Amino acid sequence: MLQSYSEDCMKVVYLYGAQVTSWKNDHAEELLFVSSKAIFKPPKAIRGGIPICFPQFGTHGNLEQHGFARNRLWTIDDNPPPLPVNPAIKSFVDLILRPSDEDLKIWPHSFEFRLRVALGPNGDLSLTSRIRNTNTDGRSFSYTFAYHTYFSVSDISEVRVEGLETMDYLDNLKGKERFTEQGDAIVFESEIDKVYLAAPSKIAIIDHEKKRTFVLTKEGLPDAVVWNPWDKKAKAMQDFGDGEYKHMLCVEPAAVEKPITLKPGEEWKGRLALSAVPSSYCSGQLDPLKEHLIALNI
Numbered sequence: 001m002l003q004s005y006s007e008d009c010m011k012v013v014y015l016y017g018a019q020v021t022s023w024k025n026d027h028a029e030e031l032l033f034v035s036s037k038a039i040f041k042p043p044k045a046i047r048g049g050i051p052i053c054f055p056q057f058g059t060h061g062n063l064e065q066h067g068f069a070r071n072r073l074w075t076i077d078d079n080p081p082p083l084p085v086n087p088a089i090k091s092f093v094d095l096i097l098r099p100s101d102e103d104l105k106i107w108p109h110s111f112e113f114r115l116r117v118a119l120g121p122n123g124d125l126s127l128t129s130r131i132r133n134t135n136t137d138g139r140s141f142s143y144t145f146a147y148h149t150y151f152s153v154s155d156i157s158e159v160r161v162e163g164l165e166t167m168d169y170l171d172n173l174k175g176k177e178r179f180t181e182q183g184d185a186i187v188f189e190s191e192i193d194k195v196y197l198a199a200p201s202k203i204a205i206i207d208h209e210k211k212r213t214f215v216l217t218k219e220g221l222p223d224a225v226v227w228n229p230w231d232k233k234a235k236a237m238q239d240f241g242d243g244e245y246k247h248m249l250c251v252e253p254a255a256v257e258k259p260i261t262l263k264p265g266e267e268w269k270g271r272l273a274l275s276a277v278p279s280s281y282c283s284g285q286l287d288p289l290k291e292h293l294i295a296l297n298i
């Protein structure tokens with residue numbers, strides 16, 4: 001487990017799954033949800049924080065649900081290739097995953113997956129993934145991907161998500177059928193499991209009770225999954241408390257509909273930046289013309 005601090009903010013990253021399990025603001029308030037029943041060892045992924053789904057999102061393929069990266073032991077990458085760094089970033093860690101012989105049996109491709117987790121100014125958290133095809137047999141590979149981010153919310157029925165209205169989505173609860181979202185903002189009254197397609201680069205989660213807004217900025221990740229298991233599924237999950245669905249929401253920047261293909265030697269980059277701002281935030285700030293209102297400097 002790796003812990004780091006920057007300007008009173010904190011993040012915790014596990015080598016198991018390269019999973020960020022804690023992100024705190026300067027009031028020491030936890031911003032991510034981790035279940036009280038989470039299991040921190042193989043074979044299960046940790047229930048909460050930011051699991052990484054690779055090389056498969058969900059059941060979009062033949063591998064285990066959400067792929068294997070989230071339940072492998074990563075290592076510290078002491079000598080990562082240079083990545084443009086914002087000088088304001090005070091704390092970061094680089095991790096790497098390469099396939100084991102066992103992994104190659106289930107997904108026969110050689111890769112290097114580098115993850116940088118950084119704490120920026122104002123306590124903003126960013127995750128940058130770089131995936132490289134290192135196959136020596138000339139073969140390309142394709143994968144789907146998600147940052148399966150569990151946000152901590154006061155009460156799911158007091159939360160709304162802006163930025164996804166009018167988007168097309170695949171409904172995992174209806175056999176992945178395609179629909180178009182109606183209405184102003186997404187609110188929550190029952191189970192939801194949707195993959196929004198070609199979603200905008202900024203999405204906001206507005207928590208009225210906490211007077212807090214999370215702003216997600218995504219790059220290289222066209223889609224966004226929204227998931228809350230609600231009461232019945234919560235009860236069926238061994239590593240999730242019965243009532244915990246009320247205090248979490250997953251909004252997951254992802255590449256699902258169109259898998260990413262890399263030729264040997266090619267590298268893909270996918271980035272997520274998270275910011276938690278006070279909810280004097282008002283609707284409409286996702287308008288690109290007003291984006292300067294949200295200062296995301298990482």
Ligand SMILES: O=P(O)(O)OC[C@H]1O[C@@H](O)[C@H](O)[C@@H](O)[C@@H]1O
Pocket residue numbers: 045058065066148172193194225227252
């Ligand atoms: O229990 P898991 O494997 O962590 O998955 C949790 C959920 O993750 C979401 O991303 C999926 O859309 C859901 O279908 C899934 O149930």
